Amino acid sequence: MIDSLIIKNNRGVFKHIAFVVLIIAVAIGGCGKEKTSRLDAAKALLKEGKSDEALKELEIEVKNDPKSADAYYEIGNIYLSKGKFEEAAAGYAKAIDIDPYFADAHKKLTDTFNLMPAPMDEFTRCQTEVDNNPNDPMSHVLLGHFFHKVGQTMDAINEYELSLQLAPENPFVVYNLAVAYHDMDLYEKAIPLYKKSLEMHPDNDKAHYNLGVAYQENERVEEAIAEYNETLKLNPKYGEVYVNIGQLNLKAEKFENAIDLYKKAIEVQPELAKAYYELGIVHILQENYDEALKLSKKALDLKYDYANAQFNIGVIYHKRGDLERAIEEYDKTLDIDKLYEDAFYQRGLVYRELGDFGQAFNDYLYYNKLLKGKTGREAPLVMKVEESLDDLKIMPFLRDEKIELK
Numbered sequence: 001m002i003d004s005l006i007i008k009n010n011r012g013v014f015k016h017i018a019f020v021v022l023i024i025a026v027a028i029g030g031c032g033k034e035k036t037s038r039l040d041a042a043k044a045l046l047k048e049g050k051s052d053e054a055l056k057e058l059e060i061e062v063k064n065d066p067k068s069a070d071a072y073y074e075i076g077n078i079y080l081s082k083g084k085f086e087e088a089a090a091g092y093a094k095a096i097d098i099d100p101y102f103a104d105a106h107k108k109l110t111d112t113f114n115l116m117p118a119p120m121d122e123f124t125r126c127q128t129e130v131d132n133n134p135n136d137p138m139s140h141v142l143l144g145h146f147f148h149k150v151g152q153t154m155d156a157i158n159e160y161e162l163s164l165q166l167a168p169e170n171p172f173v174v175y176n177l178a179v180a181y182h183d184m185d186l187y188e189k190a191i192p193l194y195k196k197s198l199e200m201h202p203d204n205d206k207a208h209y210n211l212g213v214a215y216q217e218n219e220r221v222e223e224a225i226a227e228y229n230e231t232l233k234l235n236p237k238y239g240e241v242y243v244n245i246g247q248l249n250l251k252a253e254k255f256e257n258a259i260d261l262y263k264k265a266i267e268v269q270p271e272l273a274k275a276y277y278e279l280g281i282v283h284i285l286q287e288n289y290d291e292a293l294k295l296s297k298k299a300l301d302l303k304y305d306y307a308n309a310q311f312n313i314g315v316i317y318h319k320r321g322d323l324e325r326a327i328e329e330y331d332k333t334l335d336i337d338k339l340y341e342d343a344f345y346q347r348g349l350v351y352r353e354l355g356d357f358g359q360a361f362n363d364y365l366y367y368n369k370l371l372k373g374k375t376g377r378e379a380p381l382v383m384k385v386e387e388s389l390d391d392l393k394i395m396p397f398l399r400d401e402k403i404e405l406k
Contacts, residue, residue, distance in 0.1 A: 069098040137167035171200035205234040239269030273302035341370035
């Protein structure tokens, strides 16, 4: 994972809406087991204009059935009709979280955002600063930071480019432009910019680290290691460096070296979830499943939404032959990331082993759809009813962020 000096994990209104989603889930999600359907009753009440009574019915419905996307959608509609845009957006977002293909919820969420009073005070301030001081490079940098933070990377690049024209010798402007290009996987642009920023500011450990990552992602191993060593000279407790060098050793099947490096990462940075995750991968490959399970769970404890760690827990149970538990763990992966295509694929393999070809085929279709959306290419259909289950191959897909272990 690349590192940035100034981009922080804070998405303004989106973060706030996520918090509202959590409040709704806690307030009305519950854990009720009685299966009652209040959805039709709520819709009938809505037709009569009794929105408050309908909301109460929907609260009972989602308490009894926390996976009712339709109920959360109707909750969103009620709040939208009341002009409570944040609560409405939270309802639609929860519906989408349950059913990523809920087209009406996607549309209503977009409509709700468009109706909300401009929540982007930071954007307004940054844009006003640019308007008032168009020749100030830092005003463009600040606006670029905002765009980068909310995922509008091309807009960020435009602002950084404008800033660079005004301050071509500012190493931090050059560095942040490099990060933006790196995020777009445009290494041919990112690498020269990292190098230029280091010529001007050679003590920037993050620039050395990111340059090492860019080299590693381009399989320029010796250059990557050289930059990682420079990073450690400046910051010996940069745990991610040991993890990344460990990955290089792991790919070369130098397992003991990889283990030592991951342990070193944990020593200097005990809360680094990725180090436990990567160490767990080594133990999976060595079939030390008990230790691998412990490490994967530790990574998940440190980072509760670590989908890759949760996925690997499913892989461990799958490889142990505990198929029912493997399905549970793959389900949990999809709770974290609804679009985690490999979880659909692996779960499909489990269903196939269990002889549930309908569920298996359904998972393969989801996998194919997601893969095509991400890569533009079709996946080969590997499930055929007439094939022997003995031909089944479990594919662990042990991966992480931008650097993958094939």
